[in-house]
Amino acid sequence: MELRTDLALISEWIVKGTHVLDLGCGNGALLAYLRDKRTVTGYGLEIDDDNIISCIKAGINVIHTDLNQGLSDFADDSFDYVIMTQAIQSIHRPDLLLLEMLRVGRQSIITFPNFGHWNARLSLFFKGVMPISRTFPTEWYSTENIHLCSLHDFEKLCVTLDIEILQRAVVDTTHHSSWFMRLMPNLFGEIATYHLRSKLI
Numbered sequence: 001m002e003l004r005t006d007l008a009l010i011s012e013w014i015v016k017g018t019h020v021l022d023l024g025c026g027n028g029a030l031l032a033y034l035r036d037k038r039t040v041t042g043y044g045l046e047i048d049d050d051n052i053i054s055c056i057k058a059g060i061n062v063i064h065t066d067l068n069q070g071l072s073d074f075a076d077d078s079f080d081y082v083i084m085t086q087a088i089q090s091i092h093r094p095d096l097l098l099l100e101m102l103r104v105g106r107q108s109i110i111t112f113p114n115f116g117h118w119n120a121r122l123s124l125f126f127k128g129v130m131p132i133s134r135t136f137p138t139e140w141y142s143t144e145n146i147h148l149c150s151l152h153d154f155e156k157l158c159v160t161l162d163i164e165i166l167q168r169a170v171v172d173t174t175h176h177s178s179w180f181m182r183l184m185p186n187l188f189g190e191i192a193t194y195h196l197r198s199k200l201i
Helices: 005-013 029-038 049-057 094-104 118-127 151-160 179-183
Strands: 019-023 041-046 062-064 079-085 105-113 163-171 191-198
Touching (some): 005 029, 005 079, 005 105, 005 191, 019 029, 019 094, 029 041, 079 094, 094 151, 151 191, 163 179
Parallel strands (some): 019 041, 079 105
Antiparallel strands (some): 105 191, 163 191
């Protein structure tokens, strides 16, 4: 199974034979890959009915839930990793969910679109309007994104919440990187991926 580049990167950060919870798991592609290629076990949480059907067909353990309700059904340290890809910006309280992710899992991996990208800055500065781009393709009034942030915003939140950043990678919407992104990730990176753990353990 061929994975998107960002999901392939996530799979490389996950140790073989571990236990994973995937928040907003979509059609289960990442969990299926981890199961088949890295002997990982786990569950997906998903709200979309069509995606849940796809997960079931792929043999993925999936639970129908709204992430805004939190993770109270799971005990502390139930998983080695809790993953959330391209969803934190649509959560009502991303700070609280981050803390829940690191309560339930020993480590977390998260991806989100970078609102600090130069295209978003130019749209706001020159046009005075919210950007429409490959990363943010819908109008502000119809988007699912309710808490947009830049890499700097996210890293400040990690400091506030006593979260340690173990690794970071940035890519564009085709999931490729460049030396521009490595040099100035907050300006040129379109999608950020972070590997996290709590400093309080």
